[in-house]
Amino acid sequence: MTIVKPPEWETQEDAAVQCGVGKGNVWIPYSRGEELLQMMQILMESPPSHRPECRLIYGDSNVGKTSIAIEFAIRMNGAPPNPNGGVNAPVLCVEAPANASLNQFISLLLRPFKMPKVVRTLDDKLLMAYDRLPALGVKMIVVDEIHNVLSGKHDKRKEFLAGLKTLTNELRIPMVLIGTDPARVAIQVDPQLGNRFVPVHLAGWRVNKEYGRFIKMVFEYWGLDAKELIRTKSGLSTVFYHTSGLTGEAVSLARALARVIERERGIVLTREKEQIKETPANDLASISVRDFQNLVAAIRWSRPEERRMG
Numbered sequence: 001m002t003i004v005k006p007p008e009w010e011t012q013e014d015a016a017v018q019c020g021v022g023k024g025n026v027w028i029p030y031s032r033g034e035e036l037l038q039m040m041q042i043l044m045e046s047p048p049s050h051r052p053e054c055r056l057i058y059g060d061s062n063v064g065k066t067s068i069a070i071e072f073a074i075r076m077n078g079a080p081p082n083p084n085g086g087v088n089a090p091v092l093c094v095e096a097p098a099n100a101s102l103n104q105f106i107s108l109l110l111r112p113f114k115m116p117k118v119v120r121t122l123d124d125k126l127l128m129a130y131d132r133l134p135a136l137g138v139k140m141i142v143v144d145e146i147h148n149v150l151s152g153k154h155d156k157r158k159e160f161l162a163g164l165k166t167l168t169n170e171l172r173i174p175m176v177l178i179g180t181d182p183a184r185v186a187i188q189v190d191p192q193l194g195n196r197f198v199p200v201h202l203a204g205w206r207v208n209k210e211y212g213r214f215i216k217m218v219f220e221y222w223g224l225d226a227k228e229l230i231r232t233k234s235g236l237s238t239v240f241y242h243t244s245g246l247t248g249e250a251v252s253l254a255r256a257l258a259r260v261i262e263r264e265r266g267i268v269l270t271r272e273k274e275q276i277k278e279t280p281a282n283d284l285a286s287i288s289v290r291d292f293q294n295l296v297a298a299i300r301w302s303r304p305e306e307r308r309m310g
Contacts, residue, residue: 026251027071028217031210033064033247036202040072040176044090044140048172051196056146056177058184059202062304064247065178068202069093069142076140090139096179100152102163109133109141130170139173146179150186161187165196204245211245212236218250222258223269225284235289242296244304257295261285 027033036057043053059065076091092112097104106125113136149160168175177183177197188194205211212230219226230236243249258269269285287295 026218026221027067027074028214028221030214032202033068033071036068036200037072037075039200040068040140040142041076043174043176044076046174050169050172052168052172052174054168054175054177054197056179056184056187056197056199057202058179058181058199060204060246061180062246062248063202063204065202066144067247069144069176069178072142090137091142092133092138092140093142093144095144096146096148098148098151100149100156100160102156102160105160105163126167126170129167133171134173138171141167141171141173141175142178143175144178146177147183147186148179150182157186161190161193165193168196205240205247206245207233207237207240211240214247215239215250219254219287220284221251222254223284224254224258224261225286228286228288229292232289235292238289238292242301242303246304249304253296253301256299256301257287257292258285260295260299261287 039055043055046053057065057068070093073091073093092109094105094108097108103122103125106122106129109129110125110132113132143164149157152160164175164177175197177187184199187197188199205214215230215236216226219229226239228235230239239250239253243253261267262269265285267285
């Protein structure tokens with residue numbers, strides 16, 4: 001885990017920003033995110049059970065669901081998810097296959113452990129998963145983008161979702177699914193799945209003090225001083241409007257604004273260490289409401305709703 005701090009943060013204990021190496025995950029502590037991380041840790045630390053508790057974390061696209069999964073893996077494993085090789089226990093993170101193939105999903109579970117490729121049938125792969133994953137110390141499986149399976153045929157979706165329940169029973173460990181609202185609807189249709197994967201909603205932000213604190217820290221991560229921008233509710237509401245109150249949108253917008261300022265002012269702002277080619281500026285670049293509006297116009301930023309409309 002890489003800790004990235006602008007100089008001004010050295011005396012601010014709550015302003016640590018954790019960057020997941022590899023996927024570029026930016027984690028800035030906020031109450032709802034920390035609640036979900038604690039919930040996942042409690043689940044993982046529960047005693048093994050033939051009917052383990054499981055959760056479905058759902059919410060809008062770019063609301064911060066995947067960042068929570070990556071941050072949890074970083075905290076529990078000491079490193080972000082690495083699907084390309086290397087033991088990643090105790091938290092094993094995988095992405096749901098788009099075709100709802102249970103066979104492909106089990107292959108994804110086994111891939112980080114470099115299991116023999118001669119195993120070809122689904123039954124063989126399942127037996128290997130039941131045997132090897134507990135032996136390797138896996139205590140929780142996190143399945144991201146679970147809504148992907150909705151693009152598969154009905155019988156494939158049914159087999160896949162039933163396979164998830166069987167997998168948790170056999171391994172006796174909890175599973176956390178992460179996806180958008182359509183996935184919640186699909187899982188709730190089956191009473192057994194609905195009872196097993198308890199839905200937990202991750203909502204977007206509201207314009208309040210915590211949101212202001214969060215935006216301040218996001219902008220500071222990218223080397224921007226947003227105190228003047230968010231000093232008034234109208235200024236904070238402007239940021240909210242352009243990001244639709246979504247965590248990932250705020251991070252993306254702050255990054256885009258920082259890069260424009262770098263080009264215009266010929267400076268280097270603080271970003272992920274692997275991206276910094278020169279010594280970053282010691283001072284944060286101040287940004288006012290007018291600066292913000294001009295920069296948003298300059299980069300032709302579009303709100304998430306506008307992008308979905310095409």
